[in-house]
Amino acid sequence: NAGVTQTPKFRILKIGQSMTLQCTQDMNHNYMYWYRQDPGMGLKLIYYSVGAGITDKGEVPNGYNVSRSTTEDFPLRLELAAPSQTSVYFCASSSQAAAFFGQGTRLTVV
Amino acid sequence: DAKTTQPTSMDCAEGRAANLPCNHSTISGNEYVYWYRQIHSQGPQYIIHGLKNNETNEMASLIITEDRKSSTLILPHATLRDTAVYYCIVRVFKAAGNKLTFGGGTRVLVKP
Numbered sequence: 001n002a003g004v005t006q007t008p009k010f011r012i013l014k015i016g017q018s019m020t021l022q023c024t025q026d027m028n029h030n031y032m033y034w035y036r037q038d039p040g041m042g043l044k045l046i047y048y049s050v051g052a053g054i055t056d057k058g059e060v061p062n063g064y065n066v067s068r069s070t071t072e073d074f075p076l077r078l079e080l081a082a083p084s085q086t087s088v089y090f091c092a093s094s095s096q097a098a099a100f101f102g103q104g105t106r107l108t109v110v
Numbered sequence: 111d112a113k114t115t116q117p118t119s120m121d122c123a124e125g126r127a128a129n130l131p132c133n134h135s136t137i138s139g140n141e142y143v144y145w146y147r148q149i150h151s152q153g154p155q156y157i158i159h160g161l162k163n164n165e166t167n168e169m170a171s172l173i174i175t176e177d178r179k180s181s182t183l184i185l186p187h188a189t190l191r192d193t194a195v196y197y198c199i200v201r202v203f204k205a206a207g208n209k210l211t212f213g214g215g216t217r218v219l220v221k222p
Contacts, residue, residue, distance in 0.1 A: 037151075
């Protein structure tokens with residue numbers, strides 16, 4: 001029973017580099033989300049998706065892109081990494097009632 | 111979604127009940143009360159949700175006042191593993207996007 005799986009768990013990027021944070025879920029949920037959490041702060045919504053082929057911006061989308069080609073996968077793309085993107089990133093999927101989160105990707109941009 | 115107010119932090123003795131309050135005085139009739147917790151930078155974990163009736167599951171109980179302007183999450187026998195940040199969230203069930211907006215939460219420390 002995997003639930004929501006995120007890879008990688010840790011990553012260090014140099015300023016200007018690009019990377020994709022992977023997220024996959026095996027619960028057949030239509031709704032998926034990306035959040036970021038800065039140290040000592042709450043979670044902020046970056047992007048979300050209500051189904052394959054449909055995505056929308058959350059509270060803090062600048063500097064990120066997403067795609068949703070399948071129900072299972074919802075990758076988050078950072079094109080030009082900046083120090084302000086140093087954070088822990090959480091992916092989640094949701095049934096009608098409750099959301100289930102992955103264990104996070106800890107990203108440091110230096 | 112309605113805004114919630116929670117105490118910043120609270121301590122609880124191991125083995126005792128932990129009562130976590132949440133104020134949501136502007137809640138609308140179709141908004142549910144959700145509780146999540148986050149243990150030591152892990153991903154948030156769903157605990158329970160309710161509309162107006164009290165709810166209980168294997169993790170906790172949720173007591174919602176009759177006017178729905180406040181609620182209490184009860185952890186019946188707190189253990190050290192219940193040390194976490196607890197988030198009270200109010201939102202419309204099945205709303206478009208099903209988005210969750212997290213506030214600051216209550217940092218709960220369970221002490222031996």
